[in-house]
Amino acid sequence: MSYQAEYQRSMNDPEGFWREKAQALPWFKFPETILSQDSDGIYHWFADGELNTSYMALDYHIEQGRGDTLAIIYDSPVTNTKTTYTYSQLRNEVAKAAGMMASLGVTKGDRVIIYMPMIPEAVISMLAVARLGAIHSVVFGGFAAPELAVRIEDSQPKIMISASCGVEIKRVIEYKPLLDKAINLSSHKPQSCIIFQRPECTAPLTAGRDHDWSALMAHAQPVAPVPVKGTDPLYILYTSGTTGKPKGVVRENGGHAVALNYSMDAIYNLKAGDVFWAASDVGWVVGHSYIVYAPLLHGCTTIVYEGKPIMTPDAGAFWRVCSEYGVKALFTAPTAFRAIKKEDSEGEFLKQYDLSKLTTIFSAGERLDPPSQQWLMDKSGKPVIDHWWQTETGWGITANLQGVEPMPIKLGSSTVPTPGFNVQILDESGQELPRGQQGYIALKLPLPPSCLATVWGSVEKFKESYLSMFEGYYASGDGGYIDEDGYVFVMGRVDDVMNVAGHRLSTGEMEEVVGSHPAVAECAVIARDDDLKGQIPIGLVVLKTGAQINEAEFSKELAQMIRASIGAIACYKDTYIVQRLPKTRSGKILRKNLRQMINGQEYIVPSTIDDPAIMPELEALLSSKGAKVGS
Numbered sequence: 021m022s023y024q025a026e027y028q029r030s031m032n033d034p035e036g037f038w039r040e041k042a043q044a045l046p047w048f049k050f051p052e053t054i055l056s057q058d059s060d061g062i063y064h065w066f067a068d069g070e071l072n073t074s075y076m077a078l079d080y081h082i083e084q085g086r087g088d089t090l091a092i093i094y095d096s097p098v099t100n101t102k103t104t105y106t107y108s109q110l111r112n113e114v115a116k117a118a119g120m121m122a123s124l125g126v127t128k129g130d131r132v133i134i135y136m137p138m139i140p141e142a143v144i145s146m147l148a149v150a151r152l153g154a155i156h157s158v159v160f161g162g163f164a165a166p167e168l169a170v171r172i173e174d175s176q177p178k179i180m181i182s183a184s185c186g187v188e189i190k191r192v193i194e195y196k197p198l199l200d201k202a203i204n205l206s207s208h209k210p211q212s213c214i215i216f217q218r219p220e221c222t223a224p225l226t227a228g229r230d231h232d233w234s235a236l237m238a239h240a241q242p243v244a245p246v247p248v249k250g251t252d253p254l255y256i257l258y259t260s261g262t263t264g265k266p267k268g269v270v271r272e273n274g275g276h277a278v279a280l281n282y283s284m285d286a287i288y289n290l291k292a293g294d295v296f297w298a299a300s301d302v303g304w305v306v307g308h309s310y311i312v313y314a315p316l317l318h319g320c321t322t323i324v325y326e327g328k329p330i331m332t333p334d335a336g337a338f339w340r341v342c343s344e345y346g347v348k349a350l351f352t353a354p355t356a357f358r359a360i361k362k363e364d365s366e367g368e369f370l371k372q373y374d375l376s377k378l379t380t381i382f383s384a385g386e387r388l389d390p391p392s393q394q395w396l397m398d399k400s401g402k403p404v405i406d407h408w409w410q411t412e413t414g415w416g417i418t419a420n421l422q423g424v425e426p427m428p429i430k431l432g433s434s435t436v437p438t439p440g441f442n443v444q445i446l447d448e449s450g451q452e453l454p455r456g457q458q459g460y461i462a463l464k465l466p467l468p469p470s471c472l473a474t475v476w477g478s479v480e481k482f483k484e485s486y487l488s489m490f491e492g493y494y495a496s497g498d499g500g501y502i503d504e505d506g507y508v509f510v511m512g513r514v515d516d517v518m519n520v521a522g523h524r525l526s527t528g529e530m531e532e533v534v535g536s537h538p539a540v541a542e543c544a545v546i547a548r549d550d551d552l553k554g555q556i557p558i559g560l561v562v563l564k565t566g567a568q569i570n571e572a573e574f575s576k577e578l579a580q581m582i583r584a585s586i587g588a589i590a591c592y593k594d595t596y597i598v599q600r601l602p603k604t605r606s607g608k609i610l611r612k613n614l615r616q617m618i619n620g621q622e623y624i625v626p627s628t629i630d631d632p633a634i635m636p637e638l639e640a641l642l643s644s645k646g647a648k649v650g651s
């Protein structure tokens with residue numbers, strides 16, 4: 021089948037297209053309603069179907085005779101541990117973990133927050149929540165206590181699951197104090213917490229609230245999968261928007277299973293039994309979709325890797341894993357490739373491993389810069405495929421569909437729209453722009469299965485954040501263009517969201533933290549391009565009149581405040597003290613101009629600027645402080 025034929029069918033007859041894709045999965049009750057709209061006008065897929073995602077991802081494969089196939093390979097260079105789980109073993113653990121949660125009162129629709137490092141118990145917990153028809157919300161282990169607290173407050177979990185610690189390259193990070201602090205900060209209190217004690221550190225348990233994972237599991241009774249509706253939520257995953265408060269993206273069971281299972285064939289070209297490795301973290305959407313759900317729904321073996329691309333122990337780490345387990349497709353973020361390239365520019369490590377089973381390398385999370393893409397293709401001899409997606413969609417919006425029709429790679433492009441996604445480039449007024457012209461990337465409604473159904477707790481917020489900018493479209497927040505051949509080029513965010521090492525962070529949220537320092541009158545946090553991490557934040561700060569500070573100390577204090585409020589992953593280090601910030605006459609800070617200036621790009625100041633002299637003044641000041649600027 022050609023790409024064009026597949027894509028056009030998804031556009032001309034979306035219901036027929038997705039009904040057919042849904043037939044590949046074992047529903048308890050196959051949906052009669054494929055696409056529908058609710059009273060708020062929001063589209064949903066497979067509303068009256070009945071399924072259980074944990075059943076589809078585990079029990080079904082055992083029924084098909086794949087019980088002895090490996091489901092998970094856990095490889096942890098930071099703890100020197102390797103373990104495997106067959107589908108039968110994993111199902112048994114998941115059924116027991118579901119029983120453990122049920123014994124604490126978790127039932128269908130309840131929320132469970134999972135705050136864990138990259139260990140199999142994180143995956144087991146997610147699948148166990150799904151088995152009960154409950155809703156998980158996984159919080160990335162690198163987030164600090166206040167970030168966790170916001171998610172507790174918003175999702176109101178009945179229970180929380182955590183581990184005693186995470187293990188980073190240089191240190192063991194105790195999770196329990198962060199968990200306790202977050203619960204203290206939140207007005208909502210979970211009834212119980214289950215703590216998985218790791219040998220690297222043992223956490224003291226709070227009597228009456230905390231339970232030891234192993235002690236509960238020892239007596240837990242396995243439970244059967246609970247049927248849910250296609251539109252019942254599987255999970256909430258919080259993501260940074262432009263405001264200080266993250267948004268809870270709600271993913272529904274039915275559409276999620278169908279789209280992810282389809283993507284394993286269409287995008288990644290994988291079959292049951294193949295080994296797939298998404299080198300990410302379960303705390304991010306890539307981890308949800310491609311460490312956990314998609315490979316397991318498809319009967320593949322997935323790798324849970326607790327390590328880094330470099331330093332665990334060297335820049336050959338990824339190639340060692342690919343070779344050792346016969347990985348067929350590898351998926352990670354460009355920052356990982358850049359880290360490897362920096363340490364091993366000649367690709368010497370690549371040569372040491374047998375990568376004959378590796379057919380394709382996939383990249384997402386941020387734009388894959390052409391030099392890194394070319395370098396990796398040259399050194400590995402494999403196609404390196406960029407694909408564009410978001411937490412909100414849960415899978416690739418544009419891709420080079422290896423299982424449909426592999427297309428020529430164009431450096432810098434994430435290729436063509438994935439079937440189901442009607443990708444358009446619009447101008448500010450919502451008019452479609454011709455090929456080659458850069459604008460807002462928008463997706464014409466309805467979105468295909470798996471895309472967010474709402475923002476947790478507020479359909480109004482969903483509409484306001486995504487649907488109100490362009491009538492009849494989902495506004496992606498990204499800008500870019502489509503070329504004459506229909507290839508999509510995603511050039512970056514058009515809003516104040518930044519991307520640090522593939523992690524999406526809100527500049528607004530960082531500004532709230534910086535602005536809370538007693539010496540700060542006002543501030544702007546801007547994304548500066550970075551060779552390794554893509555972008556890193558820097559702060560421009562105007563001090564309160566009379567504030568007495570030591571500049572170096574002050575900068576350290578702000579960095580520490582961001583670490584404590586958001587997490588070390590924000591990588592906030594540099595602060596520049598300025599006299600004033602450029603603003604429009606109505607008082608809006610000209611962040612886009614600042615971003616362009618700080619990155620040495622040309623910028624055109626709007627006529628609404630209150631004082632045009634400020635930009636050259638600021639440029640001179642920042643240059644004198646060693647910042648790279650200049651139009």
Ligand code: COA
Binds near residue numbers: 160299300353588
């Ligand atoms: N729990 C706690 N802390 C964490 C953490 C976690 N899960 N993950 C990262 N951190 C901490 C690190 O310890 C580090 O802290 P430090 O400043 O005290 O040293 C900080 O957050 C930054 O970490 P990281 O972004 O990993 O930077 P690094 O310089 O240690 O490593 C890379 C650089 C490129 C190797 C690393 O960024 C990387 O592997 N990136 C890939 C990201 C990725 O897979 N993204 C997936 C999105 S699809």
Ligand code: AMP
Binds near residue numbers: 387388497511
């Ligand atoms: P997240 O929701 O954290 O996965 O971040 C999604 C954002 O990351 C998108 O809106 C883009 O800005 C960026 N992104 C992800 N993948 C790509 C890609 N392949 N090319 C360009 N930007 C990307």
